Amino acid sequence: MKLVIPLRNILNVSLLDGAEVLAGHGGLDRGIVSVNVMEVPDIVEWVRPGELLLTTAYTFSDDPAALERLIPQLKEKDVCGLGIKTHRYISEVPKSAIELANILDFPIIRIPQDVPYGELIKEIFNHIIGEQTRLLSRINDFNHTVREIMLRHGGMQEIVEQIYQATGAPVMIRDDIFRDHYCFCPDQEKEAQIENDIQKLMAMPSDKGDYTTPNNRYQHVTMVESGLSRYTIPIYFDNTYYGNIFIWDTEGSLRPQDLFVIESTSTLIALDILNRTTLVERENVHQTTFLEQLLSEDPKEQQKAIDSADYYRFNPELPSQIVALVMNREERLQMTANNSKMI
Template structure:
């Protein structure tokens, strides 16, 4: 045999798809042993790793081989470089395994008589196959036969992949969507296929009821039905053995224009431990990206039309109730029924204002998506649109009552889904209107409820316009300085000081006014002794005037306390 270079690498036309970046194709070590040149080879250690993939072949003729090896190589050697230091063989196995090699083939007898037990133990522990090569077979025969097998298999895989790709593209050209893509993959592989969004939501699925049930019961799917993307074994990653009784699963990313749109997740059929062909799945991912991109483009146009039309609805510019009802029905909305207008608005972000604006559009989009999902789940004919600064929904009033409960359920769900954004939102609800002609006024009511609710209760408030009471009137005063001046003139020291004693006196005054000067009831609520409360009343009258006998002063004091309760003035 002619002398070979120190690290001569011979490889097939392995495909490295851009979507995974690390995926290689080749022949399993166990199958490589089936070529005629290796008919007499023996696996003396690491038999657990016979499913490792061989894509390349390399010949070791120098001791420092590590800088020259690559993943998925079958490394061949006569042991000549290690004839004086056979004790390093055990560490060599560990180093080769760490670099992702497939196996080590070695000839004994000429330079090394036997393999150290520690080397074999290390190989068994790591599942790294050690193959004793026949002495009468040259490396060139092994190289040629294995390389030919790899090339032939890769050619067959690529040909089949191209055929599958044409079939999938034809589905899209014929108007099919993600469901049809999933159906085609199931036809090819069997088992179950899930096409999921970047947040784990299942967009399409296919497979028999049994296969789908097994997929949903796997550790990769949350009980809510969302796929746990962080647990999925991506194509190209080094896989752990599939646990006994569990079907093999492989996931490929759906990427378009640098944007992650989700995953195609394929579960092998019942009783099959091998995962579906990854190259075909990646072809399908390319087609799925095309479908999703098309859907996003259509959705963007529809969203723009919905946004414009809802803006016209709440502005009263739709050309009459009948036209508004007809166009709304075409969009899937029912506005010919009792409705409330709901407005949700992000609360101001704390901290640096410029920093808070970074990603504001993304946060607003997530808020709109969460509101759309929560509302449509309870009222499929509701209109929900996200504007630049707010989300507006036209929600039908339940026939059997329970509007307050319905709205609180929606707000609770949206708050839970957007908690990761670390931004709260306030919500305002209008009065009930009977048709499209009342929507402009209802929209203004809901906006007013948002602003006043946040002033009274702080961020995250849910306020009904009818429950605002006197706050609604106070919020109509545009001059905040005038309101603050009124508070200072009416409450005096109770407005200008904010120590604990002053807060306690304000609380006492508020409860007194709420109970219509019922001293016994006020003492009970505040847990004061009757005489203690009488002393406090005297102190308050010395500070504020004889309010116990002056109804006009009591009115002024009540209004001033309401203004104090309004935040953001």
């Protein structure tokens, strides 16, 4: 996970007070990691993903159509946007270039003419570093909170409530190992907006998607029936998939930074599920041993089972008891951590 700052945040720096987004508004949430200046035609060979390119448009002064040819190339290189000064070498950004940038969601930002690029680059870098520092602090604080919950065995429901406190958005954790769901949304109006979607998610079979490679570990956005955005954050650890965190943006206020904070806890949540799985597996081993001793023809082995009967809720004083055995090996079944049900 990279601590990436959305391009739209850069518009808040003081030197960009008079800046104007000419095109590509849909791409303003793309991450910015650095800034570069473009005044040569072969800049495409040197750009890096996440760069914001600044230009005086000198390169396009004799051939304004070159900008239209350049935009798809920059998009393909994952450049986050283009900051351009007009009225010096070109009077306006060509309409065809703006239309293309809108189609590609590639941001074009008009930079005020009197802004020195050197000062702007310095201010942008300072802003990026400051935002990353604040985001890292949020991540550390939230991870500490989740670890404290785990250490005192507070449970997954308490983690869900903390995610709601951090985002103000309805949230659900789906544990595909124990086939459990944990939801939290104290706001009845918000809950009504997502109720149908929650029911569908709870009825869905476990996700068998491939989350074994880093390229597949992403935040996926789905537009649900109510028109809201639902963010899905996979829960994984050591190339093993455990479930999902679902967050509904009921107020349209969730920022990429909020999702970074929640995504950072997915490994901790996976470890919590893994720990409970380990406990269940150990219990299964002990239960198997108990049954083998109880059904043994050796009186000494049977006595061992009787001596430990209380641990397995087995009463040797009763005339008869029933033990249910699941024989279908094609289906992976086990008891939940509290022995309340078989999964």
